[in-house]
Structure formats: structure tokens, C-alpha cells
Amino acid sequence: MINLLASEWLKLRSLRATAYVLASTLSALALTGLAAFSVSRYFDTHGAGGEPVGTGLGFSADLTAVLFGLLGVLAISGEYGTGMIRLTLITVGRPWILLLAKAVVVATVAAVVGQALAFAAYLTAQAAVGGRPIGASLSEPAALSEVLATGVGSAAAVLGLGLATLLRSTPGAIVALAGLLLAPTMVERFLPAPWNDWTGSLTVPSLTRQLGGVPDSGAFGPLAATMILAGYVLLTLLAASCAITRRDA
Known part of the structure; x- marks a missing residue:
């Protein structure tokens, strides 16, 4: 399993598209900064009454979820496109093991990058806010937990991987993911x-905020949000595992 994980990591980082997708996540920082600056200017002009910036993570949550989902799609769709998936399956022998290894690799990459991006987005938002009372200190309730929970958004990467396995088409998987x-x-x-x-x-971004215990972030508590998010991942992997075993073995 360790050799398979190393192989999948080598495949993922050797894809030029991987670098493009990860570089595109930096656009979340620009979006967060612009949104936080806009809200700050509104505060300066009209005073309190508009939406607060808070941690600023909500401004780019949908964008990062789609980008990490795209990372999962590209982790396997290219192999279907070139036909290399059959050689890979013959070498591995057990299709579900291959799918699990890919899921572990993309989830780990998305979690690490997503967590670093979360802290960077938080710092960007607070820099745009300056000393105005519309930001959020990490000492405030739920602020730190929201930032830390953002890394769980890596679930979107596994969803993308599962959809690409089911559809065996990059465009189809991207449309389904969105x-x-x-x-x-x-x-x-x-x-x-x-x-x-x-x-x-x-939604995955909303569940992530609910998992972090952010007030008024949704209808579910942290435990329920965790179970729903885990259900997304498990059901997607189960369906993809059945598909890759029956159609491609």
C-alpha cells in the first residue's frame, strides 16, 4: 500500500494540471481581500449595519471547494482519457485499493493546501479590515475552529475523484461536480x-463551517455536519468502487 501511495503521489505531482489547479487556489486570497476591503469601505461610509467580515473565509468557500474538487477529478480522469487506467488496474490487481490510494493522496494534498490557504485567507481579511470592529480575532469563539475546520473541505477532492471514476469523463465530472x-x-x-x-x-462549504461550530452557519450542529460530510465521502467512494470494479476490472 505504501508503494501504491507513493506511486499515486508521483502521478499527481507530475501532472501539469495539478500545479495549475493549486496555483488557482491563490485567487481565493484575492477574492477574500477584495471582499473584505469592500465591506470595510462600506463600514467607513455607513457605519455598522452591513455584513461583518468575520474570518473572511466565507467569501471564497465555494471557489476553493470547486477547485479542490477539480483536483480530485484530474487525479483519475487523465488515465481514463489515455487508456492507462487498464494497465494500472492490471498492475494493482484490486481496483478498490487503487481508488482508496488515490483518495488518500488527493485528500491529503487538498487538506494541507486548504489549511494553509485558510490561514492565509484569514490573515488577508484581517489585514484588509485593519482595526475596524468587523473582523474576528482567533481568540473569539468559533473563529479558530472555523479556520481549522476549513481543511476538512478536502472532502470536495474525494467527491471529484468519485465523480470522475463514475463518469470517466473530465468535462462530465466537472459539470457534475459544480x-x-x-x-x-x-x-x-x-x-x-x-x-x-x-x-x-x-453544501460542502456550509457543512465545513457548521462542523467548526460557527454560529448561524446552518441548520446542523458540529456532530450532524460531520456525519453528513462523512456520508458524502463514503457514499461517493462506495459508488466509485463498485463502478471501477465492475466496469474496468
Whole structure:
């Protein structure tokens, strides 16, 4: 298993697309900085009353989830595109082991990069806020836990991997990923209460904030959010494992 993990790590870091996707996550810092600056200017002009900046992580949460999901898609879709997946499966022998190794690698990379990005985004937001009382100190309740929980957004990478395994198409997996991550936010607008709150709380970014215990971040508590997020990952991996075993073995 260690050799397989090393092999999958080598594959992932040798992909040029991996570098592009990880570099694209830096756009989250720019988005966070611009949004925090805009809110700060509103505060200077109109005073309190607008949305506070807080940790600033909410400004780019959807973007980073999609990018990390894209990382998961590219971890396997290229092998389907070139046909190398069959040689890999013959070498490994057990398809589900290959899928598990890929999931561990992409989740680890996304978690490490995501956690570093979370702290960088937090610092960017607080720099834009300056001394205004609309930011959030890490000593405040739920602020540090929100920043630390952001690394759990690596679940999106596993979702992308699973969708690419099921669909065996890079464009198809990207479209499905975007729909899966963003659809609840769009659907909630057309639902009555309390169904709209429940639906909007089911997105990966929202579940991540709820997992961190952020007040008014959704309809679920930390334990329920953790279970739902884990359910996403397990169901996706189970479906992908069945697909890769039956169709590609």
C-alpha cells in the first residue's frame, strides 16, 4: 500500500494540471481581500449595519471547494482519457485499493493546501479590515475552529475523484461536480422555510463551517455536519468502487 501511495503521489505531482489547479487556489486570497476591503469601505461610509467580515473565509468557500474538487477529478480522469487506467488496474490487481490510494493522496494534498490557504485567507481579511470592529480575532469563539475546520473541505477532492471514476469523463465530472457543490444553494431560494435552511446547509462549504461550530452557519450542529460530510465521502467512494470494479476490472 505504501508503494501504491507513493506511486499515486508521483502521478499527481507530475501532472501539469495539478500545479495549475493549486496555483488557482491563490485567487481565493484575492477574492477574500477584495471582499473584505469592500465591506470595510462600506463600514467607513455607513457605519455598522452591513455584513461583518468575520474570518473572511466565507467569501471564497465555494471557489476553493470547486477547485479542490477539480483536483480530485484530474487525479483519475487523465488515465481514463489515455487508456492507462487498464494497465494500472492490471498492475494493482484490486481496483478498490487503487481508488482508496488515490483518495488518500488527493485528500491529503487538498487538506494541507486548504489549511494553509485558510490561514492565509484569514490573515488577508484581517489585514484588509485593519482595526475596524468587523473582523474576528482567533481568540473569539468559533473563529479558530472555523479556520481549522476549513481543511476538512478536502472532502470536495474525494467527491471529484468519485465523480470522475463514475463518469470517466473530465468535462462530465466537472459539470457534475459544480452541480453537486452549488445546486443546494440555488435550490434553497425556491423552497419555503424551514426546507430552504436545511437545503442550503447541505453544501460542502456550509457543512465545513457548521462542523467548526460557527454560529448561524446552518441548520446542523458540529456532530450532524460531520456525519453528513462523512456520508458524502463514503457514499461517493462506495459508488466509485463498485463502478471501477465492475466496469474496468
